[in-house]
Amino acid sequence: MAAFDTTPFPLVEMQAVANAQNEWLALTVRIAPGFDQAAALHAVFGEPDLLTAIAPLDCILHLASPAILTPALLALMPPHRMIFAIDAGVLGDEALVKHALALHDEGYRVLLDGQPAEGVKVPATLRAVALDCSAGLPVVRGGKYQVLSLFGPHLAHGVHSAQHFAHCTEAGFEWLSGEWPLRPAPSAKPHDGTSRKRLLALLGLLARDAESRELEQLLKQDPALSYHLLKLVNSAAFALSTQITSFGQAINLLGRRQLQRWLQLLLYARQQPDGMANPLLPLAALRAAQLECLCKLQGGERDDQDIAFMTGVFSLLDVLFGMSMEDIVGALGLAPAAAEALLLREGRLGEQLSMVEQRLPASAQLAALGIDNKQWWQSQLHAFHWAIQVGRNL
Template identity: 45%
Template sequence: MPSSDFLFIHPLLGADDAWSGFSVEFAPGKTSPDPLRRLKDADKLDEFDHRLPWLIPAIPEASAKSRLDERTVVIFPARPAATDAETLQLFETSLRQANRKIGLSAAPDCKLPATGTWDYLLLSASHARCLPPFALLGLCSRTILVATDIHSHADRQWLLDNACTLATGEFLLSRRAPSTKADTTRIKLLELLALIAEDADTGSLEAIFRQEPKLSYSLLRLVNSAAIAPRTPITSFSQAINLLGRRQLQRWLQLLVYADPNNGNQPNPLLQKAAARGHLLELLAPQLKPQPQVENLADAAFMIGAFSLLNVLLNMSMTEILQQLPLSDLVRSALADHGGVLGRLLLAIEAAEGRDLGNAAQRLCELEVLSSDHLDAQLEAFSWAAKIRPNA
């Protein structure tokens, strides 16, 4: 199985930090149309918001009519390979004649197109920063600007101020300056996570919520989100346990740390990122070779994914966080130094999120994860995480 068969999906953030589209990329190498065809025909696409665009690479062989067509933006490279240039030019012409949405992935050494020439324009943060003043503001009147490779919150803010309405999320992994004021809610939450890791009884868990009302409020917003959509609203911790069961409630408690503690007024994209990571690890874990020797593999894999962003959220080192949580050796090793097969899977997912796609694909191949299974798992994980809207 060539590593270039892997297709990677990246949620795109809007100005409000909500998921506002998806970008699709191949790992480097000679690409096959088959993975893109598989994506465009996937039943799981029906569960995504149909208003959101999907930015997919221009591959003429995968252009047959599909369920994704109305949401598709076909992205062309600024500098195609000489062997592909004529084919891509003909493909672009056919899409323009059919009034299909098309975009260009800009290159720093190429002149920017005139506004309105393309429906979407992708450009890296470093490229955008080098442009003349007001260049992006001039383009945005008839072209949607998509920023990529954003590695700091400062760059993200600059791009927003300069008309880039969609963005990839690499900057989410950069830690902000530490706050001078301790967040008592998250201190309590670390206590709660420790209890969860020890499989504490319901009474011990309820005691934490009685001490910190904001946690209870955030939990109820989370479990009533669209990802669960209970028939009747869940209004108390005890009701949440009765309706969800301890295993499912434990998942939501692991994600609770990422919910906004200030009454849900500020969305936190780390919540959906942690949810997607956790579910993706959970779905891929059964396919790993060698199989991890752990009693509850799915639960351990989800916990690793969900907890893997705690260092970013809490502005603490992972070592410091792990000292406060009584985790199993398998989970601890995966989080501390990417040890074990689950740690290696986490490393592959982190590489993909950082757009180091060749590295990510190679690591998935080494773990004997099939590209088709990886694509299906991504669709399942992102579909589920996209429905978590505690701030709605």
């Protein structure tokens, strides 16, 4: 009889990687400190769930050393889906350099994470860069920091503001990860008060389960939102043989529950002034899907799951509208659990929202809410799969 495996499932930090147009291209993966890294990687990649859930995106695995990548582990990581971001400190160890070069020869893409020590030679095939930009770009002599475009794509992580985002793209980074969607640049264009009131009114109708005809009347007043709704129902996500041309058809096709969910997300899909995708859209979808999944895993009823989903979507409305969450919640008439979660991060739903916002809560935090590490992992996979699909269809 095989021995019972008592190794705890690891906690994993996952974050989206986008291009300069805010389109998701990959996900970064880091095993949390305190777990046996080799065992953790076998647990995470030992089943096809991760790479299947995030398809077609690539997976960027951050590693301190390539030595951990044994043949058995590499067999779980197809070269066409995996990218290794390896600490640049390995350049001081000849054996580790050979290991990294061997990965390159086997078809894996390798990024050197961090700046090499002064005077250290960098092999020509290891010129792709990953760089922590949380404190800004490095200061260099002779002008601004630049990465060599020839050997990209290059990854800037820790990009936590719109200003950092602009600086990193100017420096040649094609891939970026960080919290910049939550800290947008101040808008030079004043808010359209009429449009914002209309959106809040629509959210209020959705929150109180209004009649379809009321939704239709308000949708007709918002051309951008109307366009996105009809675009959605005619997309590959629904694979219809007949084109949908009216709101009534769209509402009948989606059903009340799905209509409410998609309309909540469509608020983030309004056309940006610069034509780029709204980076808040997939983040709202991510939070919503993870909170819903956690509720379901803990035996929540369907109505409770809907409230959890809505809470996740609405948790970024203050950033979207540039107004206080107190004013937003006051205009919506939400369920008490949702209002408490959004305003105070209190109650079970509020505590779960706080953990979702952290991306890497402690095991003790999860245990306090009756969530084990494996359930958290399942909710992560479900949420990223959903968010990726939303980003591709809206």
